[in-house]
Amino acid sequence: MARKDQISAAYKQLGHGASMYDGMMTCTTMLGTTVSRVVWGIGPELNAAYLSCVFDAIPEGFDGTLLEVPVGTGVLTMPLYQTLPQAKVTCLDYSADMMASAQQKADALGVADVTFTQGDVGALPCADESFDIVLAMNGFHAIPDKEAA
Numbered sequence: 001m002a003r004k005d006q007i008s009a010a011y012k013q014l015g016h017g018a019s020m021y022d023g024m025m026t027c028t029t030m031l032g033t034t035v036s037r038v039v040w041g042i043g044p045e046l047n048a049a050y051l052s053c054v055f056d057a058i059p060e061g062f063d064g065t066l067l068e069v070p071v072g073t074g075v076l077t078m079p080l081y082q083t084l085p086q087a088k089v090t091c092l093d094y095s096a097d098m099m100a101s102a103q104q105k106a107d108a109l110g111v112a113d114v115t116f117t118q119g120d121v122g123a124l125p126c127a128d129e130s131f132d133i134v135l136a137m138n139g140f141h142a143i144p145d146k147e148a149a
């Protein structure tokens with residue numbers, strides 16, 4: 001099986017329901033926190049510090065265009081976008097299953113201007129300089145062609 005197909009298959013399972021994955025990314029469930037500590041050496045405090053570091057780079061009240069790639073299940077960023085109602089957000093990921101979970105969260109939180117596009121970060125389906133901000137976190141390790149990414 002090609003590497004990209006392996007990744008799609010792996011994230012298909014994780015995207016389904018996404019509770020274990022979301023608990024791991026947020027360190028909010030016992031199982032998720034345990035997995036995060038064992039696999040990544042990251043517990044709730046470090047996770048919160050890491051998130052602040054990324055989110056603090058986005059200006060308060062940001063109202064421009066933002067590309068997030070890979071968005072995964074959006075468990076970390078949909079609550080952020082809820083606080084930026086003027087922002088125009090485009091989310092891209094290889095896995096339609098992960099993004100289905102992100103779409104559900106966007107709908108539940110009433111995130112106004114967000115679109116989801118399936119695609120490869122190594123071959124972005126958009127022109128250069130289309131976005132004011134590109135947000136990418138927790139993804140580089142999962143992307144096979146790092147040069148293209």
Ligand SMILES: C[S@@+](CC[C@H](N)C(=O)[O-])C[C@H]1O[C@@H](n2cnc3c(N)ncnc32)[C@H](O)[C@@H]1O
Nearest residue numbers: 070071072093094095098120121137138142143
């Ligand atoms: C660990 S998840 C991280 C998602 C999200 N940023 C987060 O913090 O939860 C990694 C994601 O990378 C996606 N991915 C892997 N290779 C990709 C590629 N070439 N282009 C776009 N997305 C890719 C996977 O489908 C998966 O959803």
